[in-house]
Amino acid sequence: ELKVEQNPLFLSMQEGKNYTIYCNYSTTSDRLYWYRQDPGKSLESLFVLLSNGAVKQEGRLMASLDTKARLSTLHITAAVHDLSATYFCAVVSSSGNTGKLIFGQGTTLQVKP
Amino acid sequence: EAGVVQSPRYKIIEKKQPVAFWCNPISGHNTLYWYLQNLGQGPELLIRYENEEAVDDSQLPKDRFSAERLKGVDSTLKIQPAELGDSAVYLCASSSRDRGTNEQFFGPGTRLTVL
Numbered sequence: 010e011l012k013v014e015q016n017p018l019f020l021s022m023q024e025g026k027n028y029t030i031y032c033n034y035s036t037t038s039d040r041l042y043w044y045r046q047d048p049g050k051s052l053e054s055l056f057v058l059l060s061n062g063a064v065k066q067e068g069r070l071m072a073s074l075d076t077k078a079r080l081s082t083l084h085i086t087a088a089v090h091d092l093s094a095t096y097f098c099a100v101v102s103s104s105g106n107t108g109k110l111i112f113g114q115g116t117t118l119q120v121k122p
Numbered sequence: 123e124a125g126v127v128q129s130p131r132y133k134i135i136e137k138k139q140p141v142a143f144w145c146n147p148i149s150g151h152n153t154l155y156w157y158l159q160n161l162g163q164g165p166e167l168l169i170r171y172e173n174e175e176a177v178d179d180s181q182l183p184k185d186r187f188s189a190e191r192l193k194g195v196d197s198t199l200k201i202q203p204a205e206l207g208d209s210a211v212y213l214c215a216s217s218s219r220d221r222g223t224n225e226q227f228f229g230p231g232t233r234l235t236v237l
Binding site for chain 2: 042110
C-alpha cells in the first residue's frame with residue numbers, strides 16, 4: 010500500500026528565511042504533485058513532477074523529485090507572509106494508471122513578519 | 123476557463139438525515155473524483171469516474187454513500203443516513219487525459235456538519 014509522509018508537519022519561520030519541506034513515499038511512483046491549501050479554501054495545484062530529476066520553480070518555491078530515493082522536496086526561498094498555507098504532496102502509484110492520488114498529511118507553514 | 127463548481131458550500135444536518143452534494147467539473151474533463159478531507163488531514167479518494175463509469179469506488183462506504191454521474195458530466199454524491207463521523211469537507215476534482223499529466227483540479231468543497 011502506497012504511503013506518503015511529509016515533514017515537518019508544522020513549520021514556523023521568519024520572513025526572509027529559507028526552508029525545505031520533505032515528502033517521502035513508500036512505493037514506486039512516477040508522478041508527484043504539490044498543492045497549496047489556504048484555510049477554508051480548496052487545493053491549488055502548484056507543481057506537477059513527472060520524471061526522476063524533475064525540477065520546477067515558481068517564484069519563491071522550487072520543487073524537485075528523486076524517484077530512486079522516493080523523495081520530493083519543496084524549497085522555500087526568502088519566505089514572505091503570503092506563503093503561509095498548508096502544503097500537500099500527492100503521489101500516483103505507478104502500478105496501473107489509476108489516477109488515484111495518495112496525499113501526505115500536509116505541512117502547515119506559518120511565515121512571521 | 124471556469125473551474126470545478128460545487129454546491130452547496132456548507133451544509134448542516136442532523137444525524138440520520140440524508141444529504142447530497144453536486145459537482146460540475148471543468149468542461150471537457152472526462153475524469154471526475156470525489157474526495158473526503160477530514161480536519162488537519164490530506165484528502166482521501168472516495169470514488170473516481172471515467173466518463174459515466176465508476177472505475178474506482180473501493181473507498182466508498184457503500185452502505186450509506188452513493189454517487190452517480192449519469193451523463194458523464196456533472197455528478198452527485200449522496201449520504202443516507204448521515205452519521206456524526208461524516209462531518210468533513212467533500213471535495214470534487216476533475217482531470218483530462220489530454221493534458222498527459224493527470225493533473226487534478228479541485229473545487230471549493232462542501233463543508234458538511236452533522237449534529
